[in-house]
Amino acid sequence: MAQMSGAQMVVEAMREEGVEVVFGYPGGAIMNVYDEIYKHKYFQHILTRHEQAAVHAADGYARATGKVGVAFVTSGPGFTNAVTGLATAYMDSIPMVVISGQVPLSMIGTDAFQEIDAVGISRPCTKHNFLVKSAEELPLILAEAFYLARSGRPGPVHVDIPKDVTAQIGEFDYPKEVRLETYKPTIKGNSRQIRKAVEAISNAKKPVFYLGGGIIHSNSADLVRRIVAATQIPAVETLMARGTLRYDDPMLLGMVGMHGTYAANMAMSEADLLIALGPRFDDRVTGKLSEFAKYAKIIHVDIDPSSIGKLVHVDYPIVGDLKAVLEEMAPLIEQKVDPERYEAWREILERYQELHPLTYEDSDKVLKPEWVIQRVGEKLKGKARISTDVGQHQMWTAQYYPFTRPREFITSGGLGTMGFGFPAAMGVKRGVPDEISINFSGDGSILMNIQELMTAVEYRLPVINIILNNNYLGMVRQWQTFFYDKRYAETDLSMQPDFVKLAESFGGVGYRVKTKEEFDEALDDAISKGVVALIDVVVDRYENVLPMVPAGGSLYNMLLEYKD
Amino acid sequence: MKIERRVISVIVLNEHGVLSRITGLFAARGYNIETLTVAPIPGSKYSRLTIVTSGSPRVIEQIIKQLHKLIPVYKVIEHSELVEKEMVMAKIPLEERLSDVEALCRAYNGNIVNIGKDTAIIMAADEPSRIKNFIEALKRFNPKEIVRSGVVAIER
C-alpha cells in the first residue's frame, strides 16, 4: 500500500490492468494525469488529433483484440467530442474505459470554464459511469470500471475525475478482485431450458442458426462452427457476426437483413425454428416485426435478459454466457441431432441460393466497388483485418469480403457512425501489429476523421484506407433513387479534395486509381511500402446495394434488381 | 395489447445520481411514470423507490428487465400482492364548515393537522383509488392547494 496522488493512481491502475496503450488528448482538467504519463512509461500513449478518434481507436483496438480499450480526454469539449465514440461502442457492446477530466469538485455546478455535466451526458450511452468524489475511492472505481466494461454484456464505462481529485493524496490499494452486490451477470444457462432447446432442434424440420455479435464478444465462434458442422443446419449471420463461419462454409447462407442475401432472408421467413445465438433482433435484421420469422419457434441465447423477448416472443429463452451455454449444449446436440433430418430443407435453401445468388455486373469501363472488395479479399483473405466506415461501401464489404474468422471485420453496426473506420483501423493495427489493417471507406466518411492521417503517420500505424469514391453520400443517394424520385438533396459530393496530395501533405502515400490494373499496383505498393495510405478508387457513381429490404418492409420482400 | 397499471418497488444503492439513472431510463425508453416516491431504507445503504407505471405486458416486462440492468439496482419487486397507500394534503379556507371537512378526512384515515390565519391544512392516507375519491369529495370545500405524496407499497 502506498500513498500517492489521484493522477498517479490512474496510471498505476492502468499498470494493474495490463493496459498497453491509451489513446487520448490532453487539456486543463486532466493535466495532472498527463504529468504522470510523462513521468512513468507504463503504457504507450497515442495522441490522436481529435477526441472522437481517440475513442474510436480504443474501440477498434478492443474489437480486434478482445481486451478493454482505453481513452483519456479532458473536460468540456474534450469530453463532448468523445461522446460519439462512447455511443458507438455502447450500441455494439464493446468493452472500453474512457476517463475524462472534470473541473475541481468545488467548482462543479458553477458553469466553470470547460465544465459540462459529463456523467449526465454519458449516462444513456455507457454501460455505467462514475463521478469520482475523492482520491480515496479512485482505485476501487477504476477496478470496477474495468470489471464492468469486460464482464456480462460488455460495454463502455466512463469515469469522470475532477482536477482536485487527481491532486489529492490517498492510499493506493488496488483490489485484486471486484465484487458488486448489485451486479451479478448470469453465466451458466438453465440446464432444463438447454435440454428443451436441444429437443426442439431435434424435432424441427426447417431450423436456422441466426448468428449474432454475442458470438464474437464471448469468443465462441469455434463452438458455433462445431455445432453447425455436427447438425448441418443452415446459418445466417448478422453484420456483427460476420466471420463466425468461414465465408466458404457450405452451411453459411450469408448475411441476413436489409442487405442480406435472398437465401438468408428466405430461410428466416420460412424456418420453423430459429436458433438465435447472441443477436438482438435489430430492425435492420428483422424488417417488419409482424412478418418476421412468423412460422418459427425461437430459441434465444443471450447474456442480457433485457435482450430476450424485447421485440419478438421467444419460446425457449436461455440467459447465460453464450460460451458456457454452448459448451453445455454442444455434446447434447451431437448426441441427439441427426443431420439427415434437414436434408429436404437444405435442398430448398440451395435452390434459393442458385435462384438469386449475391451478384453484380462487372464492367470494363468503370470499376465496380464490389470488384474492388473481392479483389482485396483474393489478395489478403485471412491475412488482414478489415474495418469500414458507414454507407454503401460498408454493406458491400459485409456482403463480398471473404471473412475467415471472428474479429476480422470491424464495423460500427448499431450506431452506424461515419468517421469510425480510419481511427478504428489505427486501433486495430496497434492491437494486432503483425496483420495488415485495411479500412474500406467512402468519399463522405473518410473526411469525418481525416486528421488522423497525422496520428497514423506519427505512430507508424500503416492503415491502408481504400476509398470507394462514388462522388456521393452513396447510401443516402440510393434511398433518394429508390424512394424519393431521384431528388438528390445534398448528397452530391462532386466537390472533392485531391486525396493524393492530401495524403502526401501528412507524410502518407496517396494513389488515385481508375482501372483494375492501377488498383492492383496501388494496393501492392502500399502493402510493400508499409505506409499510411489513401487509395482513392474511382468507382461507378450509381451502383446500388442489393438485395434491399425497404425499411419497415417484410424480410421476404426484397428488391433484387434496379432497372433505371 | 391491454394496458395494465403496475406498482414496482426498486431497491437501489444510495449513491450519487442513482435517481437520474432511473428517471432517465423511463424518459429515454418512453415508459410512463404515474407516481414515484423515494426514501432511504432505515439502517441500510439502500433506498427504496416505488414507481407506479402502466403499459402492455411486454412493456412492463421490459421495464423490469431494464431496471435490473442498471448497475446500482439491487432488487426489483413486482408483486401484485402489495398493500398500497398514498397520502394527500390540502388547504381548506376557514370559511368552509370544518366539522364536515373533518368528518370527510376521518373516513379516509385523515385529520385536520394545522389551522392557520386563513386556511386549515388537512391530510388523509389511504389506498390510491380511495384517495382519488377523497380528492373528488374534497372539491366542494374549495381546496386552495392539493399535494399528493405518490404511492408507497409493501409486499403482503
Ligand SMILES: Cc1ncc(C[n+]2csc(CCOP(=O)(O)OP(=O)(O)O)c2C)c(N)n1
Ligand atoms: C456521422 C453520420 N452522419 C450521417 C450519417 C448518415 N449516412 C449514412 S450512410 C451516409 C453516406 C455515406 O457516404 P460515403 O461515406 O461516401 O459512403 P457511400 O455510401 O458512398 O459508400 C450517410 C450520410 C451517418 N451514418 N453517420
Ligand SMILES: [Mg+2]
Ligand atoms: Mg460515397
